[in-house]
Amino acid sequence: MLVSSFGCSYETADIEFEMLLAQAIQKGNNLAHHLIQSFAPGEATPEQAHEIGKRLADEVLQGKYPYVLTTHIDKGHVHNHIIFCAADMVNCRKYVSNKEARAVSIPKMNYPQYRKARRLTRECCNNVGGNCLLLDDGEECICVQSISYSLLCRWFRAAVLPLDAVLCAEITKGHDHLKRCCECGASFTPKSNRAKYCPACAKKMRRRKEAERQRKRYHRPTHLEG
Template sequence: MAVTKIKAIRGTLSKAIAYILNPEKTDEKLLVSSYGCASETATREFEWTRKIAEQKGMNPVRIIARHVIQSFEIGEVTPELAHEIGKQFADEILGGKYEYVLTTHIDKDHVHNHLIFNAVDFVDYHAYKSYKRIYYDMREVSDRLCKENGLSVIPPSQNKGMGYKEYTEAKRGTSWKQKLKQTIDRLVITAKDYDDFLRLMQEAGYEIKTGKYISFRAEGQERFTRSKTIGENYTEERIKERIAGRTPRRNRRQTMPKGISLIGDIQDRIRLIDSKGYEHKAKLTILKEAARTLNYLTENNLLQYADLEKKVEDVHSSYDRTGKELKDVEARLREVQPLIKNISNYQRLKPVYDAFQKAKDKPGFKAKHEAELVIFEAARSTLLAMQGDEKLPSLKTLQTEQQRLLDERQRLYDERAKLKKEAKQIETIKSNVDTFLSPSADHDRDHLRSTQRE
């Protein structure tokens, strides 16, 4: 399980990076990684990227970097695994375009990652676009990576608006929200109706505020808590349903004999629906969906249930295949793009470095061109680390490969979007077939056939 937070950095980047690099927190810097920059010179490199972007016409940015914190459950993950998840997380949400520094802190009971990334990318030199759902999209990626690595995930209905501290308090039963949930859970069982429930909540010490959303405040609590913020089972509507003893409907998967014939049986079902006393509107909806299902099955020559199952499997298999291909393309882009950045910086600043080597007043020259010399040294060190003794590829060759990879990535994005839509459609069709050919439908079809024989 990981809880994520994101913060904006406007003017204290060097202090923020120094804090997350603290050797006492990072096992003497063993749990430190960076991308597109060196951790020691990240502040300068972030600034240099922003400077180039402004030279290319970008307006100066107020937010110069962003800081993401990813906290893990106590005792659930090793520092090494947490760090690896952090790298996978950073690579996915940033797309190999933004310099970042990632560290894993082990100085507290819970292991947690700090990710600081530049607010301007070094590929297109565009400012990072924040949006309303950014936290939820990051959280979705973090949760998926936790699942893939065998870690627990906070259920969606339990995590809305929770930071790490509040979640751990909730697990111990000490937060206001957790106590409110426990009280509601206890009282919906004993309440005769909704009015009685409100009376029991007041007797339990809660002040109630009604309006568009019902809110509760316990004795000693500073602010009211809207019940809808603690989970989908705690809205006013759901509380009323729970008191009345109703539960939300859930979709149920059904299995069908593999040899079952689809077209004829569904046509029988349509005739049966048309003959039974359904309400006119309901009948039209069912018949319309049945007709759509029949058209799809006919157009795709899916005459047996086994054919439909194979179609579902093929679509999902193609979706998984394109996902693996996309990962390979993005992994190569993450190698190529920093190479382009550092070779460009090396070539651009080599004359400054050569002038420094020839300067009589080296301290004075260095003071005047400190930023350029730092970036040059960072580029040279990075290229040596990346390529070793191998000859560097030409910038033109790398840029050609980058464009090819970008085109391939876009093609895979488009194909996956198409397959995702197709998967959704085929799952709906299969669900319709399962519904039309359910055991109760079998009974109705037998009844229809016996009636036709008579």
């Protein structure tokens, strides 16, 4: 079993959670909340799963809530348990988990999107042999984004994913905000309700219309017949 913690000691987390909760502006019955993250057999090693669990906790909790993360291998598959305090360390407010108040929504990819994202991590991310250089503190660390269907890495989201505009639109925008390009059929985020083409095809269509305009201008009679 692997264990790590943030904002508390895993050995005294229950006591520290109680002390923080005593200062909370909003009171409640929950001392902590519990998240379970499971992996299919062979999908990730315990070390990789643990790193993914830390990324998930950091992304969801935004460094506000102390938590304890444990990675178990006793059920035939690797899975994480994330237990975090019901009150945050910043404003001493209770955690609200309803969808309307949730501050962070982590996009998930389907398999074709995951394959494209993984190609981007190999070609454009700071990693060598699948290990992230940004997270290397003297010990190799697997590139979390390359083995996860969730969009967990902030660097990948901010600097790498936008390199594929179509994929970025598909993953980060709701399907209600997407349109299908009338030319190539790809999904894209329209800048206006009148947009019919993705950025690449829009440029191509502008060139095509300009060429047609120049062709008509060239064949237009330049003299008057008597």
